[in-house]
Amino acid sequence: MAVLVTGGGGYIGSHMVWALLDAGEQVVVIDRLSTGFRWAIAPEARFYEGDIADTVLMRQIFSENEIDSIIHFAGSIVVPESVADPLGYYENNTVKSRSLIASAVEAGIPHFVFSSTAAVYGTPEVLEPVTESVSLKPESPYGSSKLMTEIMLRDTANAHDFTYTALRYFNVAGADPKGRSGQSSALATHLIKVACATALGKRQSMSVFGTDYPTPDGTCVRDYIHVWDLVQAHLKALQRMRAGGGSLAANCGYGHGFSVLEVLDAVRKVHGSDFPVTFAERRAGDPAMIVANPALARQELGWVPEYDDLNGIIRSALDWEQHLMRKNAH
Numbered sequence: 001m002a003v004l005v006t007g008g009g010g011y012i013g014s015h016m017v018w019a020l021l022d023a024g025e026q027v028v029v030i031d032r033l034s035t036g037f038r039w040a041i042a043p044e045a046r047f048y049e050g051d052i053a054d055t056v057l058m059r060q061i062f063s064e065n066e067i068d069s070i071i072h073f074a075g076s077i078v079v080p081e082s083v084a085d086p087l088g089y090y091e092n093n094t095v096k097s098r099s100l101i102a103s104a105v106e107a108g109i110p111h112f113v114f115s116s117t118a119a120v121y122g123t124p125e126v127l128e129p130v131t132e133s134v135s136l137k138p139e140s141p142y143g144s145s146k147l148m149t150e151i152m153l154r155d156t157a158n159a160h161d162f163t164y165t166a167l168r169y170f171n172v173a174g175a176d177p178k179g180r181s182g183q184s185s186a187l188a189t190h191l192i193k194v195a196c197a198t199a200l201g202k203r204q205s206m207s208v209f210g211t212d213y214p215t216p217d218g219t220c221v222r223d224y225i226h227v228w229d230l231v232q233a234h235l236k237a238l239q240r241m242r243a244g245g246g247s248l249a250a251n252c253g254y255g256h257g258f259s260v261l262e263v264l265d266a267v268r269k270v271h272g273s274d275f276p277v278t279f280a281e282r283r284a285g286d287p288a289m290i291v292a293n294p295a296l297a298r299q300e301l302g303w304v305p306e307y308d309d310l311n312g313i314i315r316s317a318l319d320w321e322q323h324l325m326r327k328n329a330h
């Protein structure tokens with residue numbers, strides 16, 4: 001049996017492909033390469049270039065491969081971009097996911113892992129780690145577009161022989177410990193990526209978005225998770241569903257929050273240099289603080305994170321950034 005990875009040329013998807021191959025799985029990838037890279041897809045995976053909403057292509061993929069599971073990463077992930085282009089986000093993340101789920105049901109694919117997000121929670125009412133049962137109040141079209149897909153999955157699982165796991169990612173960073181993949185998009189906007197690029201002189205400077213949040217130092221607090229731990233949670237979810245486990249939505253974070261200023265200090269410390277930072281207005285769509293309670297993923301998936309260390313995550317992100325600089329210099 002093979003696993004279909006959508007968005008396998010992207011940041012998290014490319015790590016997933018390596019983790020599946022490491023686990024002895026057969027892997028099929030679909031990616032339209034709008035933000036992902038062909039080179040990021042492990043050569044052992046069978047690759048189809050195209051769109052998840054292309055139902056003819058999806059039928060072809062399901063007929064040419066014995067697929068029992070889909071891990072769905074393809075989508076758009078930048079919160080402020082979603083505020084500026086909500087319909088683009090609903091199209092890419094919700095409408096296309098609906099088409100993919102319909103193709104999966106039509107082909108009788110029983111298992112589906114979905115890359116959801118902590119953004120489905122918005123700002124929790126109580127500033128403590130969130131469990132999956134708190135109310136879902138996304139503050140950005142990005143979060144709403146992902147929540148709508150979770151709802152479609154829930155209803156589909158009620159109606160069909162179909163089981164899903166929605167993993168609600170907190171803030172993903174770092175790179176494959178074996179150096180085979182990392183966050184490679186030059187346009188990436190995520191904090192650790194941007195801070196590492198600035199520390200290494202690839203960027204002139206960077207901004208801290210908002211210093212007046214109701215948090216200890218006024219900047220937003222997030223739960224940063226190593227990408228390799230995250231993809232291992234997907235493997236566990238797959239194993240659990242194949243063993244008969246039911247549908248589930250589970251947080252993927254470590255349970256500790258770091259402010260933007262704390263992350264920047266950690267990058268300075270790990271890299272051993274200072275770099276310019278400007279203070280800017282709040283960014284649209286950002287909740288003040290969001291930290292995971294990861295108990296459910298630990299209990300239900302048996303997920304045991306190995307890389308729960310902010311400095312280690314930053315080291316790994318810096319190493320990958322330097323690798324990209326060397327690669328681009330040639």
Ligand SMILES: O=c1ccn([C@@H]2O[C@H](COP(=O)(O)OP(=O)(O)O[C@H]3O[C@H](CO)[C@H](O)[C@H](O)[C@H]3O)[C@@H](O)[C@H]2O)c(=O)[nH]1
Binds near residue numbers: 118168172189190286
């Ligand atoms: O140059 C930057 C970049 C980010 N930030 C701040 O750093 C924090 C983290 O921002 P990121 O862009 O790194 O990530 P998000 O919190 O927007 O992450 C969202 O998108 C992720 C997907 O990439 C996950 O889905 C996650 O669950 C969801 O909350 C925010 O307060 C942001 O304003 C800055 O101050 N300067």
